[in-house]
Amino acid sequence: SSLPSTHNGNRGMRLEDDINESIAYYRREKLAVIHKKPTPVQIVNVDYPARSRAKITEAYFRQASTTDYNGVYRGCYLDFEAKETRQKQSFPFKNFHEHQLQHLADVDEQQGCAFLILRFAESDEIFVMKASVFVQLKERSERKSLQKQVIAENSIAVPSGFIPPIDFLPAVDRLFY
Amino acid sequence: SSLPSTHNGNRGMRLEDDINESIAYYRREKLAVIHKKPTPVQIVNVDYPARSRAKITEAYFRQASTTDYNGVYRGCYLDFEAKETRQKQSFPFKNFHEHQLQHLADVDEQQGCAFLILRFAESDEIFVMKASVFVQLKERSERKSLQKQVIAENSIAVPSGFIPPIDFLPAVDRLFY
Numbered sequence: 001s002s003l004p005s006t007h008n009g010n011r012g013m014r015l016e017d018d019i020n021e022s023i024a025y026y027r028r029e030k031l032a033v034i035h036k037k038p039t040p041v042q043i044v045n046v047d048y049p050a051r052s053r054a055k056i057t058e059a060y061f062r063q064a065s066t067t068d069y070n071g072v073y074r075g076c077y078l079d080f081e082a083k084e085t086r087q088k089q090s091f092p093f094k095n096f097h098e099h100q101l102q103h104l105a106d107v108d109e110q111q112g113c114a115f116l117i118l119r120f121a122e123s124d125e126i127f128v129m130k131a132s133v134f135v136q137l138k139e140r141s142e143r144k145s146l147q148k149q150v151i152a153e154n155s156i157a158v159p160s161g162f163i164p165p166i167d168f169l170p171a172v173d174r175l176f177y
Numbered sequence: 178s179s180l181p182s183t184h185n186g187n188r189g190m191r192l193e194d195d196i197n198e199s200i201a202y203y204r205r206e207k208l209a210v211i212h213k214k215p216t217p218v219q220i221v222n223v224d225y226p227a228r229s230r231a232k233i234t235e236a237y238f239r240q241a242s243t244t245d246y247n248g249v250y251r252g253c254y255l256d257f258e259a260k261e262t263r264q265k266q267s268f269p270f271k272n273f274h275e276h277q278l279q280h281l282a283d284v285d286e287q288q289g290c291a292f293l294i295l296r297f298a299e300s301d302e303i304f305v306m307k308a309s310v311f312v313q314l315k316e317r318s319e320r321k322s323l324q325k326q327v328i329a330e331n332s333i334a335v336p337s338g339f340i341p342p343i344d345f346l347p348a349v350d351r352l353f354y
């Protein structure tokens with residue numbers, strides 16, 4: 001999970017917005033029901049002012065225990081994490097939390113479709129990769145990042161578009177069906 | 178979604194805790210991967226004190242756009258809402274938000290398993306009902322609540338237990354497989 005996009009603010013880093021728009025499109029068109037999970041927050045104090053709604057006055061961001069996105073597509077459970085990098089030639093492994101990869105492995109074991117959407121922000125290249133393939137490549141690697149070339153050979157490239165901005169369902173079809 | 182249980186505090190109203198324990202058990206035993214979604218919060222202001230973690234100082238509870246629980250069970254997408262009542266003989270329809278029932282209908286259309294877990298707190302009776310059946314009964318009804326007798330005839334009763342407190346997966350098997 002991540003801070004609201006107002007706290008993000010990096011030009012060119014817009015993967016989350018593009019995916020949110022894409023899943024809204026999929027829901028409207030009845031192609032899939034996918035939602036982003038709310039940012040997990042630990043609530044410490046709440047005020048209940050008279051005549052107005054409850055106001056949270058102290059809370060903290062919590063580590064998410066799962067990925068950001070899940071849902072259902074033609075009967076199949078989909079679960080994915082979306083990450084982007086400013087690096088040009090490789091994707092740093094440190095962008096992936098261990099508990100997220102563990103969650104995706106658990107999903108895989110329950111026969112869900114677990115994958116990653118990876119974006120290279122500078123070149124606007126987007127790849128959809130099975131989570132299990134990513135974990136294998138990570139375990140075999142002696143580097144701190146996965147080279148773009150290796151990603152390209154082990155995933156489906158998705159062109160950036162307009163409506164939806166990232167049409168990743170055809171890649172899911174090819175990877176899992 | 179609901180307030181944290183500290184704000185709930187009603188004796189006997191413990192369905193959410195029991196379900197959270199049950200899904201943790203299912204995850205540990207590798208029977209299913211189901212999580213409760215975080216409470217959706219609209220964050221308005223965040224302080225970043227030096228040397229300590231970000232503190233949210235103004236935020237509000239948002240209406241959830243989906244149900245509280247979803248996940249994957251033997252390849253199938255599960256999605257459900259859990260509700261309990263202190264009423265003894267019937268379950269008030271007002272406990273169910275229209276957008277939650279709409280979400281469950283959308284899940285149904287994508288061939289996911291959409292259901293409700295209903296608990297009568299006073300008698301500790303728990304029922305698992307297909308969301309589509311609930312909606313049909315609601316539409317046919319001229320009352321403001323669904324009688325327990327009708328619920329019992331159109332759902333699977335789940336005995337309250339110890340580990341897990343609510344073993345609802347066998348009911349899912351019977352309803353959907």
Ligand SMILES: [Mg+2]
Binds near residue numbers: 001002068081083
């Ligand atoms: Mg993320």
Ligand SMILES: [Mg+2]
Binds near residue numbers: 178179245258259
């Ligand atoms: Mg609820």
